[in-house]
Amino acid sequence: MKKNVLLAPGPTPVPPEALMDMALPIIHHREPEFKPIFEECLEGLKYLFQTERDVVILASSGTGAMEAAVTSFLRTGDKAIFVNGGKFGERWGKILKAYGCVPIEVKVEWGKAVDPAVIEKLLDEDPEIRAVYFQASETSTAVKHPAKEIAAITAKRPGVICVADAITATGVFDLPMDAWGLDIVVTGSQKALMLPPGLGFIASSEKADAFLETANIPHYYFDIKLEKKKLADKQTAWTPAVSLIVGLRKVLAMIKEEGLENVHKRTARFAKAAREGAKAIGLELFAPDSPSDALTAVKIPDGIDGLKVKKILRESYAVTVAGGQDEAKGKIVRLAHLGYAGTFDVITGLSALEMALADAGYEFEMGKGVAKAMEILREGA
Amino acid sequence: MKKNVLLAPGPTPVPPEALMDMALPIIHHREPEFKPIFEECLEGLKYLFQTERDVVILASSGTGAMEAAVTSFLRTGDKAIFVNGGKFGERWGKILKAYGCVPIEVKVEWGKAVDPAVIEKLLDEDPEIRAVYFQASETSTAVKHPAKEIAAITAKRPGVICVADAITATGVFDLPMDAWGLDIVVTGSQKALMLPPGLGFIASSEKADAFLETANIPHYYFDIKLEKKKLADKQTAWTPAVSLIVGLRKVLAMIKEEGLENVHKRTARFAKAAREGAKAIGLELFAPDSPSDALTAVKIPDGIDGLKVKKILRESYAVTVAGGQDEAKGKIVRLAHLGYAGTFDVITGLSALEMALADAGYEFEMGKGVAKAMEILREGA
Numbered sequence: 001m002k003k004n005v006l007l008a009p010g011p012t013p014v015p016p017e018a019l020m021d022m023a024l025p026i027i028h029h030r031e032p033e034f035k036p037i038f039e040e041c042l043e044g045l046k047y048l049f050q051t052e053r054d055v056v057i058l059a060s061s062g063t064g065a066m067e068a069a070v071t072s073f074l075r076t077g078d079k080a081i082f083v084n085g086g087k088f089g090e091r092w093g094k095i096l097k098a099y100g101c102v103p104i105e106v107k108v109e110w111g112k113a114v115d116p117a118v119i120e121k122l123l124d125e126d127p128e129i130r131a132v133y134f135q136a137s138e139t140s141t142a143v144k145h146p147a148k149e150i151a152a153i154t155a156k157r158p159g160v161i162c163v164a165d166a167i168t169a170t171g172v173f174d175l176p177m178d179a180w181g182l183d184i185v186v187t188g189s190q191k192a193l194m195l196p197p198g199l200g201f202i203a204s205s206e207k208a209d210a211f212l213e214t215a216n217i218p219h220y221y222f223d224i225k226l227e228k229k230k231l232a233d234k235q236t237a238w239t240p241a242v243s244l245i246v247g248l249r250k251v252l253a254m255i256k257e258e259g260l261e262n263v264h265k266r267t268a269r270f271a272k273a274a275r276e277g278a279k280a281i282g283l284e285l286f287a288p289d290s291p292s293d294a295l296t297a298v299k300i301p302d303g304i305d306g307l308k309v310k311k312i313l314r315e316s317y318a319v320t321v322a323g324g325q326d327e328a329k330g331k332i333v334r335l336a337h338l339g340y341a342g343t344f345d346v347i348t349g350l351s352a353l354e355m356a357l358a359d360a361g362y363e364f365e366m367g368k369g370v371a372k373a374m375e376i377l378r379e380g381a
Numbered sequence: 382m383k384k385n386v387l388l389a390p391g392p393t394p395v396p397p398e399a400l401m402d403m404a405l406p407i408i409h410h411r412e413p414e415f416k417p418i419f420e421e422c423l424e425g426l427k428y429l430f431q432t433e434r435d436v437v438i439l440a441s442s443g444t445g446a447m448e449a450a451v452t453s454f455l456r457t458g459d460k461a462i463f464v465n466g467g468k469f470g471e472r473w474g475k476i477l478k479a480y481g482c483v484p485i486e487v488k489v490e491w492g493k494a495v496d497p498a499v500i501e502k503l504l505d506e507d508p509e510i511r512a513v514y515f516q517a518s519e520t521s522t523a524v525k526h527p528a529k530e531i532a533a534i535t536a537k538r539p540g541v542i543c544v545a546d547a548i549t550a551t552g553v554f555d556l557p558m559d560a561w562g563l564d565i566v567v568t569g570s571q572k573a574l575m576l577p578p579g580l581g582f583i584a585s586s587e588k589a590d591a592f593l594e595t596a597n598i599p600h601y602y603f604d605i606k607l608e609k610k611k612l613a614d615k616q617t618a619w620t621p622a623v624s625l626i627v628g629l630r631k632v633l634a635m636i637k638e639e640g641l642e643n644v645h646k647r648t649a650r651f652a653k654a655a656r657e658g659a660k661a662i663g664l665e666l667f668a669p670d671s672p673s674d675a676l677t678a679v680k681i682p683d684g685i686d687g688l689k690v691k692k693i694l695r696e697s698y699a700v701t702v703a704g705g706q707d708e709a710k711g712k713i714v715r716l717a718h719l720g721y722a723g724t725f726d727v728i729t730g731l732s733a734l735e736m737a738l739a740d741a742g743y744e745f746e747m748g749k750g751v752a753k754a755m756e757i758l759r760e761g762a
Contacts, residue, residue, distance in 0.1 A: 023404035061620040067602045098601040198622030220479040221448045239442040241579030
């Protein structure tokens with residue numbers, strides 16, 4: 001027997017309480033017993049998104065919610081900026097292109113955050129641009145982009161909305177939708193929400209909802225205008241993923257009980273411990289300047305094969321982390337901190353990384369990373 | 382305490398074996414432990430669909446798979462027939478329209494099956510028509526449409542594909558995709574597959590796959606061509622609904638063990654017992670000529686309020702059935718037979734219906750319906 005440890009940035013471990021609730025007999029989504037569950041979820045999502053706006057629940061992965069953030073709001077031929085600093089930024093561009101919009105790329109080096117001034121300049125130069133799509137947290141590079149600053153730029157422009165992919169940001173760090181003026185926020189179930197994949201979420205501001213009225217990109221399954229109408233009756237347009245919504249009630253109650261601010265603090269502490277622990281054994285961070293607390297991406301030292309490290313982690317230590325994608329393939333490993341995670345998940349992740357690096361031939365003083373993390377993880381530290 | 386009984390045509394009860402499997406710790410979909418599960422599902426789906434073709438698994442409700450059956454295969458402006466004999470037939474028309482196709486409606490009275498000759502005539506008259514969309518089983522009316530005959534008509538025409546919404550047909554009655562020449566078959570998880578909602582399935586013939594190459598309707602999340610490419614590596618394009626796929630392996634194994642033919646026979650026996658039981662107490666069937674074995678729709682007798690009967694079923698007897706939708710609202714109740722159902726679910730459904738009808742003022746000899754059903758349900762009968 002090898003006890004498996006899942007430390008990848010999604011799917012993340014699901015709390016047993018939620019697993020048990022989802023194992024209860026299924027209920028019917030058009031019958032009265034579903035309504036209070038759904039209502040509780042809607043309230044809990046407002047708390048999580050820090051918004052007074054309705055949050056739409058979709059039966060899809062997060063990518064479906066990203067698609068909805070384009071097709072339900074824009075018009076064919078609309079110009080839209082997208083920040084491309086990683087695999088998910090690139091996805092915004094692909095979705096915009098697929099639906100006949102004119103994507104304007106803001107290319108950002110992998111591992112760096114976008115400079116909001118670049119976005120502002122583009123908006124100044126071209127008043128036809130209607131939206132700015134970006135990642136609040138770019139999972140492929142572990143970068144946190146400046147959501148607050150981007151929202152401040154679009155807030156000044158009545159015809160421009162900002163759209164945050166917050167798939168690894170919501171429930172990870174502070175991202176107050178209403179207070180910052182984020183127009184559309186998108187997330188998924190299998191990250192900080194601690195559920196299996198299969199639910200997408202999308203909330204939109206009053207400003208964004210005006211875009212719903214003029215949108216003309218063909219869409220049917222993902223129809224935010226229709227979903228918002230259905231929410232008035234506590235319903236969804238299509239059959240919802242009932243069991244995941246039953247689990248959602250539980251995890252939202254857990255988040256509420258801990259307090260969103262405490263969830264953020266806890267995650268930040270884990271992330272800081274992982275970053276400092278990695279540095280203590282001579283590793284460089286892939287995103288040193290603006291790291292997302294969702295996960296830590298560490299560079300594999302020169303001369304060491306990153307794919308081999310990931311393989312050793314799995315095969316020798318039964319630890320699943322994420323490797324690098326595309327241009328970062330083989331060059332980084334990524335340890336997740338978001339969601340149902342505790343102090344000893346950080347210790348586990350760092351110690352496994354240390355052991356695997358030693359196995360792969362990296363020379364360093366073993367245990368120094370873990371020791372550094374322990375300093376930070378001590379309660380009261 | 383009131384013990385709840387779910388007899389609606391989806392979501393249907395989930396077997397405890399599947400619920401327990403789905404309550405196991407989540408696994409990562411890009412890691413080796415997922416692959417054998419996914420492979421087993423793909424094999425099991427081929428058995429279920431009676432096809433040698435790959436079956437694509439989508440993270441969506443069945444409506445998402447219906448959308449994919451339009452947007453991944455057709456071109457903007459394409460003419461397509463859709464059979465509209467109920468709420469789901471109507472949906473084909475709406476999807477076609479939303480994506481800029483030219484829907485050609487074959488209107489069918491609710492409760493009746495389509496006459497294939499009408500479809501053939503339209504195809505003869507207009508060689509530009511490229512597809513025929515219909516329901517193998519129309520859940521809103523409990524009608525079985527003649528899938529075999531429709532497929533025989535399109536099979537003769539190289540440029541026309543037939544597309545069956547089999548959401549309440551797959552795993553209910555015989556629908557051999559390859560043998561009959563069905564080009565696209567779509568289903569969902571929360572019907573005969575006995576799972577919670579959240580998975581859509583779509584299989585396509587070689588003939589249909591040629592349509593993938595010329596399709597130009599904008600699409601991104603639902604991309605069957607991309608999904609088929611990913612299937613070669615036992616992957617999905619986007620994050621799959623992992624826990625539902627873990628459950629899928631279990632239910633597909635259960636179906637395989639019982640044998641698809643036996644599943645069909647069992648469901649047919651239940652449906653026959655329900656139909657004959659209903660008739661024995663003087664009720665008329667809503668779809669007397671071509672009933673789907675997925676469910677039985679009975680007309681509420683004149684002078685009795687159907688909404689009240691449904692309410693009594695819920696509130697007095699804790700039994701959830703489906704009522705009528707749209708034009709059938711208040712006029713019918715629908716009892717499901719598909720999926721994880723046994724002999725005594727039929728007895729429960731009929732006896733509950735008898736008691737509720739008596740409560741609502743219908744005069745008849747109580748117990749005669751149940752007695753008739755028992756005759757049919759006896760093993761060996």
